[in-house]
Amino acid sequence: MKKFLSLLMAAAMTLSLAACGSSNPPAASNSGSAASTSAGSEGFTFDRKIEIVCPWGAGGGADTTVREFATLLEKELGQSVVVNNVAGAGGVSGVQYAVQQPADGYTWLLCTPSPMLAQITGATEFDVYGNLTPVANLVWDCNIFVAGKDAPYNNYQELMDYVAANPGAVQCGVMSLTGLDGACVTAAFGDKIEAVGYSEGSQLNSDLIGNHVGLACVGPAEVLAMVQSGDLKPIMACTEERMTIPEYADTECAGELGVDCFYGPYRGIFAKNGTPAEAIEAFAAAADKVVNSAEYQEWCKTQGLDQRTGWMDTATYQAQWDKDHEELTALFG
Numbered sequence: 001m002k003k004f005l006s007l008l009m010a011a012a013m014t015l016s017l018a019a020c021g022s023s024n025p026p027a028a029s030n031s032g033s034a035a036s037t038s039a040g041s042e043g044f045t046f047d048r049k050i051e052i053v054c055p056w057g058a059g060g061g062a063d064t065t066v067r068e069f070a071t072l073l074e075k076e077l078g079q080s081v082v083v084n085n086v087a088g089a090g091g092v093s094g095v096q097y098a099v100q101q102p103a104d105g106y107t108w109l110l111c112t113p114s115p116m117l118a119q120i121t122g123a124t125e126f127d128v129y130g131n132l133t134p135v136a137n138l139v140w141d142c143n144i145f146v147a148g149k150d151a152p153y154n155n156y157q158e159l160m161d162y163v164a165a166n167p168g169a170v171q172c173g174v175m176s177l178t179g180l181d182g183a184c185v186t187a188a189f190g191d192k193i194e195a196v197g198y199s200e201g202s203q204l205n206s207d208l209i210g211n212h213v214g215l216a217c218v219g220p221a222e223v224l225a226m227v228q229s230g231d232l233k234p235i236m237a238c239t240e241e242r243m244t245i246p247e248y249a250d251t252e253c254a255g256e257l258g259v260d261c262f263y264g265p266y267r268g269i270f271a272k273n274g275t276p277a278e279a280i281e282a283f284a285a286a287a288d289k290v291v292n293s294a295e296y297q298e299w300c301k302t303q304g305l306d307q308r309t310g311w312m313d314t315a316t317y318q319a320q321w322d323k324d325h326e327e328l329t330a331l332f333g
Helices: 002-018 033-043 061-077 089-099 114-120 156-165 180-189 201-209 220-229 277-291 294-302 314-332
Strands: 050-054 081-085 107-111 132-140 144-148 171-174 194-197 215-218 232-237 266-272
Touching: 033 277, 050 061, 050 089, 061 081, 061 107, 061 132, 061 220, 061 266, 061 277, 061 294, 089 107, 089 114, 089 266, 107 132, 114 180, 114 314, 132 277, 132 314, 144 156, 144 201, 144 220, 156 232, 171 180, 171 201, 180 194, 180 215, 201 215, 201 220, 201 232, 215 220, 220 232, 266 277, 277 294, 277 314
Parallel strands: 050 081, 050 107, 171 194, 171 215
Antiparallel strands: 107 266, 132 266, 144 215, 144 232
16 A cells, blocks of 8 residues: 555656646646637537536536536537536546547546546556547646644644644545545655545535544635635645635645645546547637636636646647656556
8 A cells, every 4th residue: 555655646746747847837828729729619619518527526626617617618609518527436437427428529528637647556447548638728726735623733733743642543535545636645644644535525525524534635716615614724735835815825835844745636628539620629719718718717816726827728738648648657667
């Protein structure tokens, strides 16, 4: 188990390094993206309901991101956009479901590197990488550790003191044991705090509030309302600098504490291989307008998703995805 965790942390580190260093995720340029997709948008018209599959349950960062995107995409395309949560196996179940649908331009997938990482580490035999075509990346999120309001620690040092005095007493809930959040727990705490997997963000939040689990590694947006209400309290942000959201502004960050756990998922849209190029270009053009709109950017700011540049057009996203796969495969080959 320790060997697997060390490999997993190394994999996450490689992902971060592939993105120009763990402290500097890729700053993808928007220049030329509209020009590269305008021809496709003229050649393909969406004329019925669109489905976006989310491989994780309601209440998590992926679900929150894709639902805001879907709402604005409806306005841009003039068609209904439905989010379908298909959770399980650390996101792999949702990927499998998406690639079983027709490659006709009406089913899309919101995904992160976690399912691909599960494939490469041997947690699944399903070929995540070989079945997907990157379309556009929406956001680059960060993680934050939070605890219930009654937890007997209020910051990182108090947490570590408590763990030292009570070995094994604290577990950390994550949405994917084989993903970047699981690696974030390992990087921050080593073997002092065990990560436990959840399939529903709402259940994790409930267990935190009820003190059934002592800690969680989540996206800041996922728990903001509960931090505002006082039901949860932030312990440490896994960021290079303190976050700009008022509720997290006084929370210590990993950078100032010297804790190397800056891993956070980038979330983007994928298509099943074989989806018409015209449909991909049209969707990417619409995504470009949505993500770079004032409304979406303001939403990102309120959710703490402005800490890192997230937008990647199709070419940039494909290159990043290929590079991650190549380097991770070499690491575990």
